[in-house]
Amino acid sequence: MGLDIRIPLGLLFLATGGLMTVYGLFTQGSAIYEKSLSIDINLIWGLVLLLFGLLMLLLTRTANRGNSHLESPSEREK
Numbered sequence: 458m459g460l461d462i463r464i465p466l467g468l469l470f471l472a473t474g475g476l477m478t479v480y481g482l483f484t485q486g487s488a489i490y491e492k493s494l495s496i497d498i499n500l501i502w503g504l505v506l507l508l509f510g511l512l513m514l515l516l517t518r519t520a521n522r523g524n525s526h527l528e529s530p531s532e533r534e535k
Contacts, residue, residue, distance in 0.1 A: 461520070467513030474506030 481500025484490075490497055 461517050463513045463517040463520075467510045467517065469510070470506045470513065471510030474503045474508075474510055477503030478507060479503075 477499050
């Protein structure tokens with residue numbers, strides 16, 4: 458078939474979320490969070506993006522597994 462858009466989107470969100478999470482972990486308690494009422498926005502949104510990326514990749518796996526019955530037996534052997 459074609460490229461499933463969930464794969465590159467999942468990888469993009471996974472990488473961005475990972476970077477933001479690591480940055481949020483290393484800057485905990487820093488003065489940059491004084492404007493946000495000492496809430497570590499980078500850590501929170503990094504985790505949200507990580508979960509969304511994992512969800513996209515999980516949906517890709519389940520969609521590929523569900524479409525395997527649509528292939529003819531000769532296509533499965535290739």
